[in-house]
Amino acid sequence: MLLLAVDTATPAVTAALHDGSSVVAETSSVDARRHGELLLPAVDRVLAEAGVRLDAVTAVITGVGPGPYTGLRVGLVTAATFGSALGVPVHGLCTLDGLAYASGLEGPFAVATDARRKEVYWARYDSARERVGGPSVDRPADIAEELAGLPVVGAGARLYPEAFPDARGPEHVSAGALASLAAERLAADPSGSSGGGFLPPLPLYLRRPDAQVPKNYKVVTPT
Structure with missing residues (x-):
């Protein structure tokens, strides 16, 4: 087992690797405005620290929030992309649970x-x-x-x-905690098929985004 965990639901941009027994590499940076810039380098760092390639990952764990719209979707899209490219399952966990x-x-x-x-x-x-x-x-x-x-x-x-x-404390979630929680749940249900406390890897927003389409905007069409 080698779990890659990521979370961007809070100002912490965090990634970790877990081998089923313990966290083998972890990194976190707190910057509420740079989730998109920081996440992939964070994944590269934990892979390098652990001395493994991305294709060694057997499952991806992602925090699903709740969290602000823009930051949260960075982690979810990244997790979904890794899961699709590697052909491995993607399991969601509530960020607050981490x-x-x-x-x-x-x-x-x-x-x-x-x-x-x-x-x-x-x-x-x-x-x-x-x-x-x-x-x-x-x-x-x-x-x-x-x-x-x-x-x-x-x-x-x-x-x-x-x-x-x-x-x-802690103030912000760590991917290491999410990975450890996921490893416990996968040990009880290796496929994760019965739920096992996992959530779909979809954003948990709880409220509508700040940006809204104007209700009464002028439509301009060619004559």
Whole structure:
């Protein structure tokens, strides 16, 4: 098994390789405006560090969000392209699940990432491997009472300390955490055919993109 994992749903552009036992190479850069420029070089770095060729990859893991429209689709399109070119399966995972897994927390907690517009993407967990609510998108003040007393993992928690006083790390998802979570799930279901906690490799936006087609625009046609 050699899993290639990527995620661009947050400001972190991250890639990792996992051999079924452990992460063998990983890299992350935090830059919310350069997902398209940074992802392929990141994949090249982890392949070089591991000393393997791309055609050794047996499956691709991609974070599906939730996340902003432009950044999120970079990782998904890249994962789909690799899967098609290599003839290997592409498995989606909720990006928030990767953060929960990396936190290592046990007991009730939440994960929150920056959704912009003064909102957060968030979900509730009973453990680092079990999501019990969400993902959703809301204003921090609207969910502060619901999450009162719970640790909240992620950059969204650190942005709004008045709503989430018990903020925890990590702030951004790592592809290594996604790959490790995927390896556990594939060990239980090697084909991933029964679901196994995977999602379709499609974007999880939760809301419409900022850019909209004008409703009343003038149509100019030749006479």
